[in-house]
Amino acid sequence: MGIHAYFQSLTDLERITRCPGKFKFQEHSVSAHSWKVVQYAKTLADIEESHGAAVDWKKLYEITSSHDYGEIFIGDIKTPVKHYSLELRAMLQRVEEGMVDHFIDEQIPEEFKPIFRRQLREGKDDSTEGKILEVADKLDQVYEAYAELIRGNTEKEFVVMYRSALIKIKSIQLHCVDYFLQHILPDMVSEGSRSPIDIATITNEALKS
Numbered sequence: 703m704g705i706h707a708y709f710q711s712l713t714d715l716e717r718i719t720r721c722p723g724k725f726k727f728q729e730h731s732v733s734a735h736s737w738k739v740v741q742y743a744k745t746l747a748d749i750e751e752s753h754g755a756a757v758d759w760k761k762l763y764e765i766t767s768s769h770d771y772g773e774i775f776i777g778d779i780k781t782p783v784k785h786y787s788l789e790l791r792a793m794l795q796r797v798e799e800g801m802v803d804h805f806i807d808e809q810i811p812e813e814f815k816p817i818f819r820r821q822l823r824e825g826k827d828d829s830t831e832g833k834i835l836e837v838a839d840k841l842d843q844v845y846e847a848y849a850e851l852i853r854g855n856t857e858k859e860f861v862v863m864y865r866s867a868l869i870k871i872k873s874i875q876l877h878c879v880d881y882f883l884q885h886i887l888p889d890m891v892s893e894g895s896r897s898p899i900d901i902a903t904i905t906n907e908a909l910k911s
Contacts, residue, residue, distance in 0.1 A: 765825025
């Protein structure tokens with residue numbers, strides 16, 4: 703099948719629903735999530751560069767645009783589940799990476815296999831680009847949960863999603879994180895004051911954790 707199999711498989715990402723099994727006012731697919739992560743990452747990287755940081759834009763694009771490709775094989779597993787323990791998270795990652803490797807071995811032409819292994823790998827690491835990916839990924843989790851909370855969705859999982867993502871973001875040392883906390887998050891909280899759910903309190907508790 704060759705690269706056609708890869709191109710064809712991308713449609714599957716449109717069919718995988720984020721945060722399955724819970725009532726949501728708005729559904730989100732893994733495909734839409736991946737697109738948004740790229741957009742967040744571009745702006746976050748611009749903020750980093752404005753503070754003198756060097757950004758490898760090719761690497762950033764590769765790891766952000768492909769970071770959830772492996773969910774074609776295992777689906778979107780709820781954040782509280784996959785982060786229940788480090789052991790479980792590591793096991794799920796090994797399964798996902800193993801299935802991606804198998805797909806590359808079976809479908810991708812030999813001359814392109816090294817490229818696909820680089821592009822479809824786990825991109826979150828201690829590099830500037832890996833940290834930006836982590837922030838962008840969690841930022842979409844924040845916004846997906848925020849969109850439900852602001853509409854009054856009382857599913858507790860969205861409070862957990864919003865809070866845990868904020869805690870993770872604030873733990874990452876980047877200029878763009880400081881900018882988010884100082885300039886973007888206050889706007890979100892202000893807008894969220896119209897919600898029947900106390901977003902301000904949830905936010906403050908997360909920032910103090």
